[in-house]
Amino acid sequence: MNFIQGLGAGTLSILRAWGHAAIFFVGLMRVLPQAMRRFGLVITQIHAIGNRSLVIILASGLAVGFVLALQMYYALVTYGAAESLGLVVNLSLVRELGPVVTALLFAGRAGTSLTAEIGLMKAGEQLAAMELMAIDPRARVLAPRFLGGVISMPLLAILFSAIGILGAWVVAVGLIGIDAGNFWSIQQNKVDFWRDVVNGVIKSAVFGVVCTFVALYQGYETQATPEGVAYATTRTVVVSSLAVLAMDFILTALMFSTP
């Protein structure tokens, strides 16, 4: 009986948490038009969230491009398919690694920053002060950050993939000696703009919604103590990362189910 009670209580607790998050999400969606009308605030957040993540995204993209080119070459050369290197690298980056790795880096760099910022605003009673000034903190603080994150993520993923492909080109053409014309032409012929590139961008936009929402929710619902903010920041990385990996599987199955 205790086991069944525990199971029931646990299930109710999870459902309550999901319900609370869903209500929060709907509330956030409702105030988005207000943020759209004051787009200057969104641009400030795109700079804060996107521009300041550029270094880590570009450095990671370049490193992934280097390594991917080397590893793929060792595998492809065995089957005499080294000319396909450009294509394999491109599809890996555009379809999967670009959106996923960017989202994971985003959760660690910008997500934690958002959670800590909102959490400290709550601890410092800044959000309560806004409430008492008759200013909705969701509209003034959360919505511009949400839009900033959602807009930044696909842009960062595109840059990640682009710099990764350039990194692969340096290794493939400069180091391994693959023909440059072949490296680019196979990509031009085989990569489909809508199926591969646009789907990759859609993926990263979904990850942008997930990561930014998780970060803002954790920050807004944090306990207003140093321990609470630390816990919320950690949860942002864990929940965002798991959500991104789960969503990636679902989206990949939906987008690329046929060869």
Place this chain on the structure above:
Amino acid sequence: MKTDTLIEIDHVTFGYDASRTILQDVNLRFARGKVTAILGGSGCGKTTLMRLIGGVHEASSGRVVFDGEVVDARNQKQLYQLRRRLGMLFQFGALFTDLSVYDNVAFPLREMTDLPEALIHDIVLMKLNAVGLRGAASLKISEVSGGMARRIALARAIALDPELIMYDEPFAGLDLISMGVAAKLIRTLNDITGATSLVVSHDVPECMAISDHVVLMAAQGRIVAQGTPAELMASTDPEVRQFVRGEPDGPVKFHYPARPMAEDYGLGAAR
């Protein structure tokens, strides 16, 4: 028709959860245009009472009436209309740390009005001048002291000329000079603007010096006494005397309730 009472607390009971009652059947009236101080020890529900007035929390039972209108925390439209008529000074200022001193004071004006920037500039400098910090307008929040932060927050709270100004522990953590400045500002601003001021504090001398009416509150919002500062200072009630004189022991015990000391030291069994 306007009455003399701006705020009425009518049989209000409130707890953050079912197991912990913060305020139990509290009845109070705050007079329009006066400075009222609510004095009491930490945790007696003073700040909670203020938050109930601002509609941040909803009373479990009873009602809060602001200028004849019942505060309904679930009616956001009504709540925001009410909040436009009040300003609140938070204990530690609650200033926006990413904005300058000037921008902090300009914040409610930019968010709540359509005033041109030139007019906002004049109002901000006027408000900062009222708290003696016009010269600090360009400073960052990280560059100002605790006392200055409190004054900047006060300038922000009065930016929209509210009818009610609520001060949450305005003297906490301030040095003597800053405390004197804050006390003088509260009184002066109240007299100049004609607003109603509600000061929540446990600093007895400052509150007695600036208030028209003083409410002494104990645990769960129990009203121990209320009256003019002179009446409370002259009170012979032991609980009032203990509080206004800051005596460590009296009706409010020094010790937290505990078992007899002999039991804790294991002396009972030896006898």
